[in-house]
Amino acid sequence: MVDHVLDVLKSCSLLSGLPEAALREVAPLARVRPFQANEVLYQRGEVQSALSVVGAGNVRIGSTNAEGREIMLTLFEPGAWFGDTVFSPGMPRVFGATAHTDGELVEVPGQDYRALLARYPEAYPRTLDMLSRRLWSAISIIEDNALRDMPGRVGRRLLFLAHMHDPQRGPGPVTFKLTREHIANMMGMTRQGVHGVLKALEQRGLIRFSYGRITVPDPDALKAYLDERTG
Amino acid sequence: MVDHVLDVLKSCSLLSGLPEAALREVAPLARVRPFQANEVLYQRGEVQSALSVVGAGNVRIGSTNAEGREIMLTLFEPGAWFGDTVFSPGMPRVFGATAHTDGELVEVPGQDYRALLARYPEAYPRTLDMLSRRLWSAISIIEDNALRDMPGRVGRRLLFLAHMHDPQRGPGPVTFKLTREHIANMMGMTRQGVHGVLKALEQRGLIRFSYGRITVPDPDALKAYLDERTG
DNA sequence: CTGAGACTGTCAACCGGTTTACAGTTGGCG
DNA sequence: CGCCAACTGTAAACCGGTTGACAGTCTCAG
Known part of the structure; x- marks a missing residue:
């Protein structure tokens, strides 16, 4: 079980800056959460923070406005991570997550993830890089939409x-x-x-x-x- | 002179996680760059990486497409920082920066900034938080535009x-x-x-x-x- | 003070993309 | 194997917002 979690964590680019020993430390703290297609995983506005790694299946990231019109930001594959609020505890989620297919999520509680980073500071640069690239993608989308x-x-x-x-x-x-x-x-x-x-x-x-x-x-x-x- | 640079660095939210001693270390490495209204500060696509802090005046962040149609992402005031590529060295800038008024920039070379963070790892969480909030803003804009x-x-x-x-x-x-x-x-x-x-x-x-x-x-x-x- | 250049108000023509509506397909599930 | 729900194709009416054009207004540099 923990071995399976470990494999999922290893497949995640955000965590690849951490040594395997570190991943072994958090693996027992992570929660495996199976999901079915179209299940709502997180809703926009929730403040609880966890780092989610897609273990299997696809996940849609997006939100819905009051009239039911939906906007989808992207589609995540196994190995992808989301829940950027782990870096800003207390901030509400901007987007929600919905299962696109059946699959499974591995969730690391925000506190545990942050504590782990503090214990392995050599992983920070890689983490900043990943986050910065995601910002880059978001800005590219804004640009494409406008131009x-x-x-x-x-x-x-x-x-x-x-x-x-x-x-x-x-x-x-x-x-x-x-x-x-x-x-x-x-x-x-x-x-x-x-x-x-x-x-x-x-x-x-x-x-x-x-x-x-x-x-x-x-x-x-x-x-x-x-x-x-x-x- | 260095005192002035130090004041500007202190005013920057991104750097406020660093102790004053750390800012004193980089201040001499920073470059002060005065600018005039409508001067192009950086162009989209440049790969050189530096952390820029607005010391005085306003700076427009945006880019222009081939037909001359411009898109502006935001307007920065003194104390604001930009040049997120410092976290992903080698990536090209997605957006350019143009002076909106007369003013002045304080530029810290990317390498020096990264080295400083490595020396004061306690500043990382704050840095991640700032970057993550910026991502949050970008995503909010995408959402607003779509919905x-x-x-x-x-x-x-x-x-x-x-x-x-x-x-x-x-x-x-x-x-x-x-x-x-x-x-x-x-x-x-x-x-x-x-x-x-x-x-x-x-x-x-x-x-x-x-x-x-x-x-x-x-x-x-x-x-x-x-x-x-x-x- | 004064002029030139930048900024603004307004309007008609136009058009890309939505809305609305309906009929035809596909594929999965019982 | 056959049915139903989800997905798809198509077309006319409509509309928000752009295009283009021009006259008026403000500001600041000289």
Whole structure:
């Protein structure tokens, strides 16, 4: 059991700055939390802080406004971490988390994680780096949303997801299990709007899509097309 | 001279976790860089990393796309810091910085800053907290942009700036020196669109504005109005 | 004081993307 | 194997916000 937790923690990039001995220390303190598709894991506004690592399955990060309109920020795969409030205890969560598929979460209580860092300060630089990169991503999204039109935004986000999906991926094709509606929620668009964009991209051979699935056959080609589209 | 640099460093929230002795160590390594209004301080894409603290004047953070359309992320006041790439050396800057008024920057070379943190590890938690809050802000902006209409977005951003301007402010009025165009650039809107929104907010008595100036007489009232507008 | 340049108000035309509506598919579950 | 719920395609009406254009106003440097 603890061995399994340890494996999950080891797979997490945020924790890879810590020596294995450190991970062994926290593993017993972590909680394994299995989840089913569409289960709400955390709600926006909660103040409790824990570091969550996706052990299996996919998790949607996003929030919903009063009228039920949803915005989805990103989709996390196994090994990803969230719950950035561990670094600012007391702050409410800005976004909620929902299970996208069945899977399992490994949760390290915020206090224990912070205590661990204090005991292994050599891990701090790596931690700052990870957080700073996440900020970088968020700012890129703001920029894309402000400066690009719909095809540009959708294309860029697909590339972003492709990169999250597998940072060291080669040039091969990537497939996402996302409905038109999920994409719409990621982009602040509608189902129909997304449809039009995808159709246009498909006609250029840059993507392929079918029921609940989108494939980018050649991410580099897509990137080249997008870069060319706005200089 | 070094005393002046020290004062600026002390005023910076990011560095306030460090003991004064530590700041005295880096002060001689920092560079003072005076600037004039509209001078370009850093450009998007540069990889050189330094921690910049605003010593005097205002700095716009933003970037420009190929067609010359600009997006402005925020406006920094004295004491604010930027150059988050110090935490991820080698990463290019996502946004550029431009002088909004005359003023002066204090720049600490990235290496020196990182070395200092390593020497005073007790400052790490505060540093993580600051970075994490900045991420929180960025995500809030993404959310606002996706979920709110123009009046909602403009209003929220004004409140955000009011808070940046003076985190411990009382309930009094706040005034910004921003043109309609600057606001438009912050929101991904046009000058004319902003005009309409401001007029609507003014008619409700929530803001007042004149040439190059916007005043929020009662931020709490504005907040209440915005919260009510979308539940 | 005065002029030039930056900022502002306003309006009609336009358009990208939403809304609304409905019919056709797909795939999983009983 | 067949049904139902979720997902998808399509098209017309609509609308918020941009585009473009121009005249008026303010500010500050000289």
